[in-house]
Amino acid sequence: MTQANTVGRAPTSPAPTKILVALDVNGRQRQLTVAPWTTLLDALRDHLDLTGTKKGCDHGQCGACTVLVDGRRINSCLTLAVMKDGAKITTVEGLATEGALHPLQQAFIDHDAFQCGYCTPGQICSAAGLIAEGKAKSADEIRELMSGNICRCGAYPNIVAAIQQAMGTMAGRS
Amino acid sequence: MINFQYARANDVADAVRMIATDPTAKFIAGGTNLIDLMKEDVERPSGLIDISRLPLKGVEETSDGGVRIGALVPNSDLAWHPLIEQRYPLLRNAILAGASQQLRNMASTGGNLLQRTRCAYFYDIATPCNKREPGSGCSAIGGINRIHAILGTSESCIATHPSDMCVALAALDAKVHVTGPAGERVLAFTDFHRLPDSSPQTDTNLHPNELITAVELPAKGFPANYSYLKIRDRLSYAFALVSIAAAMELEGGTIGEARLALGGVAHKPWRDSAAESALRGQPANQTTFEQAADILLRDARGYEHNTFKIDLARRGIVRTLTQAAQATPQSQSDKKIR
């Protein structure tokens, strides 16, 4: 149907050279070839079909893309995949173990800590990072250190309650 | 985002060599600001030199009692490093006031110094901006300028430097260690960032092809009397309208050495030796603090939407100095301003 000029043109601007990157994603060794301009977020979503990690702004302004890299929470939208060669990545898909939900996942359900669910994987990964950091004790501290994850549905009080529940569960286990 | 070459530097010398071969390339460490700007086509480097694996991640005591911070130490690690928490809590609080924990986990110490402005016109390539496109004009003057500078502005640019960490580093008299083709040199922190004058495209006095390797703090950290107060449009995860770093030595109610630096008001973290002199040797009271504020803001000039910052800064300075004097530093999690 198109009358486009796709015929008879030769590209003169070559696509970027792709680079082989090895990542440990949720405990699995993954190799992928990506262009330098591919972010970790797009690599996960488009190359590895791990769409649990969300794109909400693509500019580090919302936190929906939060994943754990070597145990630390970061914005995968501002991270080039090539720079994380060899890193250990944990996404929301990697939190449940053998079908059992992570305490944070269960707590988010219990406290209805989401509505549309789009910020949720980022919230949960961020909360996992927060708990690992061990700096947040009070509700005020949780609120402040979770402020990099926007929830437009406005589930914040339930998110704080869910994190407090999971902190309790996880402290009980260790 | 344009197509660019990617290369990884193995050591500092390697990095400096690599950038010299491609003057339009840039170093990348945390990438929190650079990737953002590349996605907006504001930054269009031909190549990125990945310095994130260079061995610049230490936080070490120096022989003269200070601390040397590797340029690649992530902001969050720095904030929560025991040496910083104990001896430079002003720096800790300033860092924790900035961005989000995710971004602080990514952003490097050196990169934080090189953050570019949040001026909306700088970000919008459809509008004129002298900083982005020298000579195209400043859209903020006569435009939307509520977040813009009130001090040290020029006819070319009224942008502000957006960092919180740098405000504390300025107050703490930090030094910046850089390495370039001509070898190493050290810049006083207050000399690192520039005012816009007629060339706002240049944010800092870093020479082309130089790499920041470390930031050094002198021994004096003001761990007893300090505060960092950030005033913004929402209670977290927002850039400062005005931020104030205050620190002092106190002896029986009299101020010894004092430091005062402001963020969100100028093209660089704003420090004013005259204002600090006005504090030194004076009683730590409202009158003294107001005088210092008046001195610091004596040349402040507002634009259409940001005149409020002058009064806000004045009140904020007095408040922050009071918090510092009373040893009740502003908490970053308890949002009540004490």
Next chain:
Amino acid sequence: MVCHDGNWAPGLGISRREVLTGTVALGAIGSGRPSYADETQRPATALRQDNQVSKSMTLYIGTPTSRVDGRAKVTGEAKYAGEFNTSGLAYSSVVESTIPKGRIVRIDTSDALRVEGVLDVLTHENRPRMAGTDQAWKDDVAPEEGSPFRPLYDDKIMFSGQPIALVLAEEWEIARYAASLVRVEYEKQAFVTDLYQQRDQAFVVKKPDKPHGDAGRAFAAAAVRHEAEYFIPTEHHNPMELFASTAVWDGDDKLTVYDKTQGVQNVQRYLCSVFNKKSDDLRVISPYVGGAFGAGLRPQYEAVLAVLGALALERSVRLVLTRRQMYGLGHRPATIERLALGAKADGTLDAVTHEAIAVTSQFEDFSRNDTGWAALLYKSANAKYVHRLARLDVPTSCDMRAPGAAPGVYALESAMDELAVALKIDPVELRLRCYSDRDQNEGVPYTSKQLRECYRQGAVAFGWDKRSAEPRSMRDGSELVGWGMATGVWEALQMPAAARIVLTANGHAEVSCAASDIGTGTYTILAQVAADMLGLPIENISIKLGDSSLPQAPVEGGSWMAASASHAVATTAQEVRGELLALAKAMKGSPLADAKFEDTMLADGKVVSKQDASRAVSITDAMRHGAVDRIEKEKTNSFPDDSSHARNTHSAVFAEVKVDEQLGVIRVTRVVSATAAGRILNTKTAHSQIMGGVVWGIGMALHEETVFDHRFGRIMNANIAEYHVPVNADVQDIKVVFVDEPDTIINPLGIKGLGEIGIVGVAAAIANAVYHATGKRVRDLPITLDKLQRST
């Protein structure tokens, strides 16, 4: 429910004892059904309703049920529009206009086309064919007047950020890069994006609000008058999910479009119309929607462009808009609201005038009811409402959570607060003195209206009796404390909807409907309704939504989905019951042989006699005996066409702010929302909806504003770093109280819907609290510290 100690506010005219004992029990929350302290209070009609449908429905309906889609959402399994990966998928990127008005003189795509991996660049010059009439571009919820926007249609530029080219490529980064290489030459035309510049050119829009009396004369004669203008800026929905569409090329010119939308069937009809396709050839799917708040009611341009790309390439195409590009979609219109209230010294109103001037585009007339809400809340012999529209060179404004009411009631309830100050009457007391039991626009009573209880229970939960009336009279150290309140009101609409139930002999049921769940909890409430109506455990119910091939549903908006879809399910379940009963009766020696349909119900997996629970046949037995594997029924709901009652939800919102006296930093420390919205299907998800509405109200009051540079006609904060929405630290204590509101008239289940009521009134309550704290009245939102500094 918390009852504070201390004296009850005497002004409310309610004794403290009454509140504490509560003739209407407050325990309905979470208990599963309304409870009455005294059975004689139960209306006779309620008993009749119970006999029909309600007796067996107490297991799930009304209980705090966790989301049935919760697991999918917390594990990342839930897939949104931009996440359906398919082989051979091409990616795309939009080029936007940088000017607000003019013509494209030349568009040069040659550099973009030279990039390796670019498949094509579509512009108005080379795109595939699209419909050429306005009618073909009108979707189900398009404004009646005007000419809907057509992306890539011609050379005309009507707003900054308008899509003017679509780059198609093998990878999205390539598409994005190539998009930056498209060169455009414009012929620029004069434009205007400033409402204040155009207010005098605004034209009157017809509204259903009926004037009564002579408001002007009554105002002039009133003992106490308040008149002021309020301003609500342009706001953007900013759902977390970026607008996205994946158009999957199924071959033979057939397409499956995964789109971010609040109405799959609306998008399907629209795309079929635009691309002249048969409904069988284009299916729209949207199982999960990452927030929308009205932005997804009308089909957005990403769906058109993804299909356009797929048709051009005969290949699957995905388009994900950037956050910046989403500012080129609809928005809550900037609105100037003028209120003039005249009262007697005792506080009763004599005159209400509410005039609004809202923004629309140059090409469509979008308007909602900003005015007229006063007639639902307050008695006044004289009232006048005028709604005007001003045309600007911006995209057509659109519905955003509680359209009309969020801004209109903000203004009304701010004005009521100012009137209360002028009258020296407690703000709650003033509202009670003006309370209307009738909708004065239509002159009819309500199906139910427990707003008095909202005021009462909200006040108790908040501790309003401890408020000192004088502004600046309450403080907490360095902070001034302010307590403010406002009323919320919204409509309780219901729309035609159908549901299909497939019951299998193993006692599992699949319930399907084309409705979307945009986070509102539709999956969950339908599972609850189906489980109760079919007498099955909720685990045995599976819900399918968000697919245009499923039974008819309206767009998910206006707070009408819960009532509409629930009744579709309930109605269909009755059909299932009818067939099961027939099967049961056919069994030899059936205990239900002589049972009448209306005397039976489904419970515990059985068809049961209501009179005698021992007379029962299990669903499995009935179906096996009848040699029936599955029972499939599809029915449409039906609601009586009853104009003799007004249908509304109500709330009373109480807010506490703390304002730093020197710096003007505002914190919202507490909000109580007491909401009356009929029967609450799921107290857990309902709580979240109201809480979310309150968070939106906080944003509206203190943060949200789309900032234009009128010299460029461009939005200067088209991101979510500088377009501030509340973050976690901005939200502290929110208490939601559901006031028991049995409604036997509105519909058999007594459901009203909750999507919008949560935000209405919140901004006013906060603004009123800021006034109470500081003595300063900021009448243009958002209330930022600089405005507080300069206002008097």
